[in-house]
Amino acid sequence: MSANACEILENPSIAARHAYQAAPSIAAISSAERARMLVAMAEAIGDRQMEILEANTLDLEATRQCVETGADLAPIEWLKLTPERLNVAIACLQRLAEMPEPIRPVTSATLLAERAQTYSQLMPLGALAFIWESLPEIGAIAAGMCLKTGNSLVLHPSRDARETSLAIARALIDALADSDLHAGSLSAIANPSEETRSQLVAQSAHLATILAHGRARFVEGLAARSSLPVVRSVTGNCYLYWSKTGKLDIAREIVLDSYRGAPDRVNAIDKILISSERKPASIVTLINSLREEGFEILADDALLEVLPKLSPVRPPDWQRAYPGKTIACKLADSPELAMLWIDQHSSGHATTIVTECYWESCLFSRGLSSASVFINASPRFSRLQNNSVYLGMSNQAGALRGFIGLETLTRLKYIVQGY
Secondary structure, three states: OOOOOEEEEOOHHHHHHHHHHHHHHHHOOOHHHHHHHHHHHHHHHHHOHHHHHHHHHHHHHHHHHHHHOOOOOOOHHHHOOOHHHHHHHHHHHHHHHHOOOOOOOEEEOOOOOOOEEEEEEEEEOOEEEEEEOOOOOHHHHHHHHHHHOOOEEEEEOOHHHHHHHHHHHHHHHHHOOOOOOOOOOEEEEOOOOHHHHHHHOOOOOOOOEEEEEEOHHHHHHHHHHOOOOEEEEEOOOEEEEEOOOOOHHHHHHHHHHHOOOOOOOOOOEEEEEEEOOOOHHHHHHHHHHHHHOOOEEEEOHHHHOOOOOOEEOOHHHHHOOOOOOEEEEEEEOOHHHHHHHHHHHOOOOOEEEEOOOHHHHHHHHHHOOOOOEEEOOOOOOOOEEOOEEOOEEEOOOOOOOEEEOHHHHEEEEEEEEEO
16 A cells, blocks of 8 residues: 555645545455454554544644634534544444445346346445535545545535544544555545535536535535535434324424434424314423523514513524524425425425324325434434434435435445346
8 A cells, every 4th residue: 555545635636636546445345344343443543542532723723713714614512523423434434344335236137128037236426525614523424424434525614623533534544544545545634624624516428426414504514515425414404293192292292302402403403383183281381391401492472472571583593504503484384285395494314203193104204305204202313323324414305315324325236237
């Protein structure tokens, strides 16, 4: 392996070119070697924990100064790294090492050809870039997922998480120092900025896909100026519909549980639509119980007639996530109108219904355009669940909608072999 098989670079164009050149070799690595490298990456982060947390302190101090100047930054709790969060990243890498090989398994193909045998395989996408806001530890998870799927990767953290993200990147790079990876298999941008992001999303000659994670404005801004396909992982602005038959204790627990994925509350419930047929006493009980848990509750005009002491919600807020523990509530005259409102205003990646009515549950599961629908269940997102590892949730239309797992980082190849 060359001395710069994994590297920290100033120039995004060079990083993209190196990743492009490395992609064929990283795809050819054996499953056993891939697992060994993932274990080494997990161990390196554990060994460097103090160094990484010290770097995070530098980022936090610089960010607090920027916040005082009114800079538009992601919530500071996203940036504040803890040993528990690092342990989640380590667990994700360890789980990836144990998972079956996701690329090159042979499956039957729907394509039929005369006098030929046809089959299909999942293959790597190629050279990717991951651009994200704060949350420095998910750079390690993205690197592990790309290694598992045979893709090379360029890491581009946000500027506020620079020191922490580079400390993690150096740990990963050192862990791979004795591997046979080609130069550019894993790289990180040394001085991330708006300019380097713009350069990276223009590398259509070398990169296959951009992975983006953060607030809606951040992710959509990247997608708007990218010359590449963008897999969009957006946080927040998820809705809950509380039916007239839904149990109060279930609704309350689901809302609270959706926030236990802190700090990265991908599926946190920001909005609650309440059936107008519910008794006012039950509505008051739910809202007061949430306020006791530290939530700020906002209300639409109809609900303000029931609870006049609440603050009104601003109309634009229905279409965007709140940064903290704030929930906007609205009365809905019917399940159909609630669905229409959700489709028009939610992020579209996770919606919850609390109901005891089978017809309503079927109506929501079939009729909503959301990527995932939860019925009497918490939508809380975890990167490590059900023996799988996920980078985020996608709210975009098409095949990339839903959980961003290993299969999202692959492509389907059809092989037709004549007799």
